[in-house]
Amino acid sequence: MSKALTGKALTSKEWPLWEVFVRAKNGLSHKHAGSVHAADARMALEAARDTYTRRMEGISLWVVPSASIVASDPGEAAALFEPASDKVYRHPTFYVIPDNVKNI
């Protein structure tokens, strides 16, 4: 495990935080469920199993040190996502096809 993954554990008395992702069944992607505190990766998996899959909610788990997640800044949301809003031509409904033309 890299130092980045355990760095916080070495300096803080609190167990580091891990984000938990659960795959409900094969064919679906892992989805964020919540987080757990754990001293290491194995313990994080076990805590995630006890906390988030008590009712067969999943068949696979990912745990990721919360400190390793890079998130976009809500302040930049407009710059990042608004350019898509005036590009309706990226959707099929933008194009008008006559009713008598089928299978398109």
Next chain:
Amino acid sequence: MYTTELEKQRMASAQEDPEKLAEFDARVAADDFIEPKDWMPEAYRKTLIRQISQHAHSEIVGMLPEGNWITRAPSLRRKAVLLAKVQDEGGHGLYLYCAAETLGTSRDEMVEALHSGRAKYSTIFNYPTLTWADIGAIGWLVDGAAIMNQVPLQRTSYGPYARAMVRICKEESFHQRQGFEIMMTLANGTAEQKRMAQDALNRWWWPSLMMFGPPDDNSPNSAQSMRWRIKRETNDEIRQRFVDATVPQAEALGLTVPDADLKWNEAKGGYDFGAIDWEEFYAVVRGEGPVAKERMKARTKAWEDGAWVREAALAHAAKRAQRMAAE
């Protein structure tokens, strides 16, 4: 489980950027969810940290009165069910602590606030569980009240809190039904068992009504929390809904709700019920509940006895990381 808002909160949002504040208010008013990295007024953040952490503490302390009966459950089936329920309460506490942590507080800070008595938890858990019937009454009434409180919170304005509530609500229904089943079994049992069920109802009814918090005309923080959509319905509205739903369930059990003033009011389409002893409520809030000291002693002991495990796990992880780095 659920905790009412028990502490005074600071209302004034001192020196917030008025433009950001207006944008925030508009988003909340439009039922948009607020997420952890979004700008939010400090008072909103503080109110949420307090409410979510107190809610989490209630789940954790709520494990104690029921945990008390795990070894004395009357059958293996009841024992397995009670174990699963108490484990759920622990899980609910963890979902909520995680939600509170997204607001910038830490788990250790929250635990410290509970143990030092600064943070409150639901008054209901400061009542003792004297007989097995109390386990039935807690599931039926206390978890029933919790469901009434928590269903509107699934639409609370803070995203991580709302998501935790969705998960909790899905699990809570089992808690209520297993409790009702215990009551049903006792109510249809021997005369002594039926007396036990009635006695549990007598003791848990009023404290359950108090779980919804002070009456609206004496709940000064409700208006701000409603405006922020942290809270979606008033204490009295939810309390009324609980009474209306629960009285017919008591009738189905053949038990009597311990309230001489209880009667159906055709005009309002709900029950009128007797006055709640708010002196008792405030005394329990002040920490004068029958088993308040025992509860905190048990929590503090569990935390202190577990300290060496937490430290050892960290030391072990550090040693392994060091070895791996050396290879």
